[in-house]
Amino acid sequence: MRNKEIPASQKGVNESINMQKTTLISDLISLFKAKVLILNVLPVFAGFWLALHFTNASFIDHWVLFLLTIVGSTLVMAGALIFNNWYDVDIDTVMERTKLRPTVTGNFSLKAVLATGIITTLLGFILLLFITFETVIYAFIGWFTYVFLYTMWSKRKYTLNTVIGSLSGAVTPLIGWAAIDSAYHIVPIVLFLILFIWQMPHTFAIAIKKYKEYKAANVAMLPVVHGMNVTKRQMFVYVACLLPLPFFLSALGTTFIVIITILNVGWLILSLTGFFTENNWKWAHMNFLYSVNYLAILFILSIIVTLPV
CATH class of the missing domain: 1.10.357.140 (UbiA prenyltransferase)
Structure with missing residues (x-):
């Protein structure tokens, strides 16, 4: 050790x-x-x-x-x-x-x-x-x-x-x-996939914000090893992968699908703006805040739409 x-x-x-x-x-x-x-x-x-x-x-x-x-x-x-x-x-x-x-x-x-x-x-x-x-x-x-x-x-x-x-x-x-x-059911499986994919752009945003610290500590984060452009491309791809997933949660209702899809499109647009910005820290910080609120809304909404009427 x-x-x-x-x-x-x-x-x-x-x-x-x-x-x-x-x-x-x-x-x-x-x-x-x-x-x-x-x-x-x-x-x-x-x-x-x-x-x-x-x-x-x-x-x-x-x-x-x-x-x-x-x-x-x-x-x-x-x-x-x-x-x-x-x-x-x-x-x-x-x-x-x-x-x-x-x-x-x-x-x-x-x-x-x-x-x-x-x-x-x-x-x-x-x-x-x-x-x-x-x-x-x-x-x-x-x-x-x-x-x-x-x-x-x-x-x-x-x-x-x-x-x-x-x-x-x-x-x-x-x-x-x-x-x-x-848990062999479509709903928890899709939620698992959403969480799995969500964590990539979320973590990459943190890695960009803390780029100098990770580099000083010699931690192999994506922006440290492969640079900002590669990281931005991967963030965009992972966010795009979230787009079809809400449609597999039809059991949670149309309201849920529409709201989460709007959030996905909004995040995709935000990730796209990263290719046109010079202020990487500010852009990464916006992605970080968006990702945290995205997750909170996703799970709180899943509970709200299934509350007994």
């Missing part, structure tokens, strides 16, 4: 500056990557809700199952994110946006972070074992992909790290659905 220690000079600087800027709450939020975690919980909830809708089941009759699903899956995802923080401490020290993480500042010891990741993961899987084995399988695929195939293997070596990492986030609606019924 490679050396996990931070260089002494850098560690001294970080501790003297960052210790004054963080609190226990902010450290915990950073350690668990709260924003990422919340963004992943929504698809789990949507998957669960939609499975109830399509099986004509009652939420009241399954509220205990709902709690087990949400808490269990959240703990598993949190465990994966903590492992990522633990493993990436060396590159987090270099990147400006991650210098306040408790693993970098030294507020939390790496041994404590590793132990927390292990315990959180195990607790999550134990809770999911009370649901269905299919739920456990999807959760394990997401956890294993993110921790080993993305964080420890591909992130620093291959630009395909984005594709590999996208799999881990895409399984979330399958986890929620499988708690109620088998």
Whole structure:
């Protein structure tokens, strides 16, 4: 295993500056990557809700199952994110946006972070074992992909790290659905595909915004290795791939299809403007904001259109 220690000079600087800027709450939020975690919980909830809708089941009759699903899956995802923080401490020290993480500042010891990741993961899987084995399988695929195939293997070596990492986030609606019924159904499968494809332009937008940081940390992100033009072309292609997918969700109604299609066309136009702009950071930031709101609207709308009348 490679050396996990931070260089002494850098560690001294970080501790003297960052210790004054963080609190226990902010450290915990950073350690668990709260924003990422919340963004992943929504698809789990949507998957669960939609499975109830399509099986004509009652939420009241399954509220205990709902709690087990949400808490269990959240703990598993949190465990994966903590492992990522633990493993990436060396590159987090270099990147400006991650210098306040408790693993970098030294507020939390790496041994404590590793132990927390292990315990959180195990607790999550134990809770999911009370649901269905299919739920456990999807959760394990997401956890294993993110921790080993993305964080420890591909992130620093291959630009395909984005594709590999996208799999881990895409399984979330399958986890929620499988708690109620088998996820071998067109709705969760299409939601999986949308999430899988969505993560590519979303992540590329972040990589463009943080280009200098990823380059300094020697992380093999697409714009760092192949340049901005290649990244913009791939973003356009991936967004275009989203266009036909809402039409496979006819079970969610015409309103859903129309609204999501409008969002897809809007994103495609926005991605196209990237070929004519010189301000890559501003354009990438607009894509990032659009992608986050796109995902929130997609899953919240899927719940709204299936609310009992």
